Amino acid sequence: MTSQWLIVPVAIPAMTAAILVLAMRHSLSGQRIVSVAATALQLATAIGLYVLAGDGEPRAYLLGNWPAPFGIVLVLDRLAATMLLLAGLLAFGVVLAAIGAWDRRGRHFHALFQFQMLGINGAFLTGDLFNLFVFFEVLLIASYGLMLHGGGARRLKAGFHYVAINLIGSTVFLFAVGLIYATTGTLNMADLAVEVPQVAVADHALLAVGALLLLTVFAIKSAMVPLHWWLPPTYGSTSPPAAALFAIMTKVGAYSIIRVYTLIFGAEAGALAGIAAPWILPAAVVTLLFGTIGVLAGRNLLDLICYSVIASMGTLLVAVGLTSAAGLAAALYYAVQSTLTSAGLFLLAGILLEGTEGRGSPARLPQPARLYAGLYFLLAIAMVGMPPLAGFIGKFLILDAGRAASQIASVWPAILVTSLLLIVGFTRTGIRLFWNGPDAAATPALRVTPLLPTIVVVGMIVAVAGLSVLAGPAMNDMTATAEQLLAPQRYIAAVLRPRLALGSPGE
Amino acid sequence: MSMELLMATGIGALTAVGLYLILLRRSFPVVIGLTFLSYAVNVFLFVMGRLAIDRPPIVGTSAAGYTDPLPQALVLTAIVITFGMTALIVVLSLRAFLETGVDDVTLGIRPDEQPSDTARSEAPR
Numbered sequence: 001m002t003s004q005w006l007i008v009p010v011a012i013p014a015m016t017a018a019i020l021v022l023a024m025r026h027s028l029s030g031q032r033i034v035s036v037a038a039t040a041l042q043l044a045t046a047i048g049l050y051v052l053a054g055d056g057e058p059r060a061y062l063l064g065n066w067p068a069p070f071g072i073v074l075v076l077d078r079l080a081a082t083m084l085l086l087a088g089l090l091a092f093g094v095v096l097a098a099i100g101a102w103d104r105r106g107r108h109f110h111a112l113f114q115f116q117m118l119g120i121n122g123a124f125l126t127g128d129l130f131n132l133f134v135f136f137e138v139l140l141i142a143s144y145g146l147m148l149h150g151g152g153a154r155r156l157k158a159g160f161h162y163v164a165i166n167l168i169g170s171t172v173f174l175f176a177v178g179l180i181y182a183t184t185g186t187l188n189m190a191d192l193a194v195e196v197p198q199v200a201v202a203d204h205a206l207l208a209v210g211a212l213l214l215l216t217v218f219a220i221k222s223a224m225v226p227l228h229w230w231l232p233p234t235y236g237s238t239s240p241p242a243a244a245l246f247a248i249m250t251k252v253g254a255y256s257i258i259r260v261y262t263l264i265f266g267a268e269a270g271a272l273a274g275i276a277a278p279w280i281l282p283a284a285v286v287t288l289l290f291g292t293i294g295v296l297a298g299r300n301l302l303d304l305i306c307y308s309v310i311a312s313m314g315t316l317l318v319a320v321g322l323t324s325a326a327g328l329a330a331a332l333y334y335a336v337q338s339t340l341t342s343a344g345l346f347l348l349a350g351i352l353l354e355g356t357e358g359r360g361s362p363a364r365l366p367q368p369a370r371l372y373a374g375l376y377f378l379l380a381i382a383m384v385g386m387p388p389l390a391g392f393i394g395k396f397l398i399l400d401a402g403r404a405a406s407q408i409a410s411v412w413p414a415i416l417v418t419s420l421l422l423i424v425g426f427t428r429t430g431i432r433l434f435w436n437g438p439d440a441a442a443t444p445a446l447r448v449t450p451l452l453p454t455i456v457v458v459g460m461i462v463a464v465a466g467l468s469v470l471a472g473p474a475m476n477d478m479t480a481t482a483e484q485l486l487a488p489q490r491y492i493a494a495v496l497r498p499r500l501a502l503g504s505p506g507e
Numbered sequence: 508m509s510m511e512l513l514m515a516t517g518i519g520a521l522t523a524v525g526l527y528l529i530l531l532r533r534s535f536p537v538v539i540g541l542t543f544l545s546y547a548v549n550v551f552l553f554v555m556g557r558l559a560i561d562r563p564p565i566v567g568t569s570a571a572g573y574t575d576p577l578p579q580a581l582v583l584t585a586i587v588i589t590f591g592m593t594a595l596i597v598v599l600s601l602r603a604f605l606e607t608g609v610d611d612v613t614l615g616i617r618p619d620e621q622p623s624d625t626a627r628s629e630a631p632r
Contacts, residue, residue, distance in 0.1 A: 130581060134584065134588070137592075144595060144599075152606075153603070156599065156602050156607075157603055157613075160534060160599055160600055160603055161612070163595065164529070167541050167545075167592050167593075168541070168544065171544045171545055171589075174551075174585055175548055177552075178555040178578075178581075181556075181577070181578065182555040
């Protein structure tokens with residue numbers, strides 16, 4: 001009975017979005033109430049599911065009660081629960097921050113927002129490769145709408161790039177899915193984990209092409225160099241709440257990499273075991289370097305934040321590329337903190353740059369300027385990985401996990417040097433914004449202080465600080481998650497058990 | 508054998524045309540190129556269930572054998588999704604053309620002009 005809860009994170013946003021579009025399209029205040037309530041419900045469900053997954057037992061939900069390899073399954077394990085909770089937390093902050101200003105600047109903000117949550121939650125829960133493609137498309141379609149929310153020529157141009165690259169990505173995803181289906185005869189992830197080691201030797205090359213094409217798709221989503229270039233124009237030209245919500249979209253890519261290359265092409269995949277590992281670590285180090293160079297070269301606040309998101313994805317993927325339990329646990333911890341931090345930075349940039357006609361410097365700072373300077377300072381500390389906030393703990397854990405002799409030569413210099421350069425970049429932008437910036441005393445304080453977004457930014461910082469204080473318990477959970485990922489037998493059993501019970505031959 | 512050759516070269520030609528068009532500078536060929544690419548992937552997915560001639564995909568009493576029905580279902584989903592996406596990108600490039608007056612996939616704004624653009628000052632509608 002408890003496993004019925006697995007459909008709820010997908011069902012709530014789907015129904016809410018439909019209600020918002022059909023019944024409440026003319027009442028903005030009604031939309032706000034329903035949207036906030038639905039997002040709060042999603043957060044509550046995510047907390048409940050996180051507790052449920054805490055016993056370490058993966059749970060499967062058979063849609064339409066079709067037995068597993070034939071029907072679509074949703075699977076809740078620790079990783080899915082962690083990502084759901086992160087998405088719920090982020091979404092609750094973002095929906096509050098959007099109320100008041102940004103949801104009024106175009107139609108259907110809340111409906112698009114809920115559709116996006118449908119895609120994100122579904123992508124985290126699904127246990128079927130083609131269904132993952134469908135949820136990717138759902139979240140992308142909604143993100144196109146959110147990205148263009150508010151209109152404007154620059155946004156349209158950047159949006160065209162974003163849609164085009166993701167359409168190509170979808171095509172590549174379908175090619176990969178086709179190759180994998182052709183060689184294994186299944187698309188259920190747990191069933192794939194069973195079938196992949198048994199693929200005939202003659203088909204290994206085809207399957208390997210499929211597996212690596214899939215990595216290309218996930219690399220686009222997670223902004224891995226050389227497929228990162230769409231991110232700065234997209235995130236830099238969209239509205240701040242949308243950019244803050246998009247902070248989780250790169251993590252959907254990272255989640256998919258972790259899921260597919262531990263479960264399907266993990267240690268037990270026979271000839272194809274660890275097929276992505278030789279690519280992830282080098283690409284991640286280059287991503288980290290590119291992101292950092294972008295931060296140094298960025299001329300304004302939004303450039304800085306966008307490239308620091310790429311750098312943080314590089315750091316995260318370095319940890320994933322270590323392919324050890326310690327590395328995965330560090331990657332998850334870092335993913336949670338960097339999502340919250342980058343969302344906070346995007347929202348703060350939205351407050352600071354309000355009414356600046358785009359990407360320039362603010363004409364005057366919102367009052368009290370010291371408060372916003374302090375918020376920037378705290379978020380910058382979290383982003384570059386200085387003590388005492390969670391960014392430091394995350395990077396420390398990644399360094400600790402990368403002590404193996406074969407990895408230390410690339411991981412340690414990359415993370416340590418880029419951290420220093422990120423500090424330089426953030427300090428310079430901070431000085432330009434707040435010390436050499438517009439004189440707060442000289443200009444009349446005409447700007448209304450945006451209350452709700454400010455509270456949300458503070459809330460993001462509090463969440464990051466909480467993650468630092470509770471690093472011990474959090475890491476215990478993350479380590480358990482990583483160990484569960486590296487021992488996928490129980491996941492496979494949870495999905496395929498009904499089939500075995502039916503008495504059909506199990507491989 | 509000739510069927511396999513025809514399918515393989517057909518998919519190859521569609522993909523090649525699609526890739527060439529996507530790399531062009533105007534947004535209209537890019538959209539057409541994306542369409543070609545999605546045709547290629549649809550045929551590719553269809554063939555992934557192996558080529559079988561005169562075999563039904565659904566259970567029947569007189570059928571001697573079956574073709575794999577799953578790729579057909581996947582293709583149907585893929586067609587619907589890419590159709591929707593293509594419609595969106597057509598509208599998007601039309602809007603971009605109407606707002607900027609150029610049918611060009613470059614951002615249209617040189618990097619050093621970025622601070623003066625007007626993306627955030629658009630009136631709500």
